[in-house]
Amino acid sequence: MSPVNGGATRDRLRIAIQKSGRLSEPARALLASCGLSWRESRDKLFCYGETLPVDLLLVRDDDIPGLLADGVCDYGIVGRNVLDEVGADRALRGLPQVSKAVRGLGFGGCRLDIAIPESTEWTGPAQLQGSRIATSYPGLLQQWLDGQGVQATIVNLSGSVEIAPRLGQADFICDLVSSGATLTANQLKPAVTLMTSEAVLAGPITPFADVRGELASLLLRRLDGVLRLRDSRLVMFQARRDGVDALLKLLPDAEAPTLLQVDGSDRVALQVLCHGEMTWPRLEALKQAGAAGVMVLPVERMLA
Known part of the structure; x- marks a missing residue:
């Protein structure tokens, strides 16, 4: 059973992040990209969630695993190395362990x-x-x-x-x-x-039984969407219909494309979401395979 769920019932979600250091600003930026904003306390140790009832605790990074294990916070953004090191130390001292589910966040490597x-x-x-x-x-x-x-x-x-x-x-x-x-x-x-190691979001394995369960589901959906789109681009180009299959083989990280017939020709316009980096060599390979008018556009948000 997760120790995080053993505390008092709460109607707000608490996330512990590093107060200062190399993970602090990226963690805030990631959460802000999920639509969160806060009002910071005068002592700069607590941020009260304004857009959603999701608050931040600003602490030392090596305090975060203990706060999770003791139920003081619900989630924590911390280096995997810190999480595992503090876990090893708590085990040696016979203290409660963090029953954790971990999501890699793609920074702090x-x-x-x-x-x-x-x-x-x-x-x-x-x-x-x-x-x-x-x-x-x-x-x-x-x-x-x-x-x-x-x-x-x-x-x-x-x-x-x-x-x-x-x-x-x-x-x-x-x-x-x-x-x-x-x-x-x-x-x-x-x-x-x-x-x-990298920065991870650590939290409970067992879902919250109170209102935090819905908040956590909402936050994780948004977080997964942001992380999925971090290196994603919308690629648009025209090509002959009989050359589409060969072009799509050059985009193995793409989702199913949208095809539109170009009036008065045997060409189609393709729109495809790619989840890998669109480098110049990739674009040049598309052109050599028959793509024309290739455009690469950023994707800010996506709701499946």
């Missing part, structure tokens, strides 16, 4: 890597045996080490993990990597990836 000095050759996990590994993710690192049958000393640091080998605090590090520029600046290189 990164990976949790073990990195080693650039001058060191990586030979495999056994190389970590008896070493010191600095990290801000001790729970995830310990789980991975246990799975590899490796014993190592975990040096728990809250920041500046990448400098630990240069200071003599550790032999290796385990840290989040996005571009890899920070590793390079500290003469380190990635050796093995423990997990890939």
Whole structure:
């Protein structure tokens, strides 16, 4: 049973997001694109929903999994790495776990890597045996080490993990990597990836039994629509009718097209919704296959 549903009945939905940091603004923008707007409190810790009864709690990212588990909030937008790390920590301390359903949101992508000095050759996990590994993710690192049958000393640091080998605090590090520029600046290189991460919407598996159930369904429908259309474009062009099948094979990410006969000719006008990036090479391939007057239009909203 989901701990989120065990609290008092409420008539408003609460979503916890990062107060500041790399996920804060993208999370707000995503929710705003779902038609939500808020009135922010003076202390900037709470946003009262105005267009819908959906409020925001502005908190530290590593507090979000606990707020979900304890029923303080109904949903949370948080990095998958934070969700799993706090979950591992709560399990070690015997605290309630988040009974969660997770939706990837397509931003905040990164990976949790073990990195080693650039001058060191990586030979495999056994190389970590008896070493010191600095990290801000001790729970995830310990789980991975246990799975590899490796014993190592975990040096728990809250920041500046990448400098630990240069200071003599550790032999290796385990840290989040996005571009890899920070590793390079500290003469380190990635050796093995423990997990890939992105921002996710975490919430209960069991539907809410009160009015929040309808609110949650509405929000998730809008969210799915926004995410589906993020890279979608409406493509329009004309072509000979006998060339339509060949053109559609160049658009495998397209939905069923709309075809209109062009008056006085054997040509048709096609309108098709594509869910992949429409690059110049794709457009040029369409033209070479017989498409004419190709137009690519943005899609702001869609209701199926």
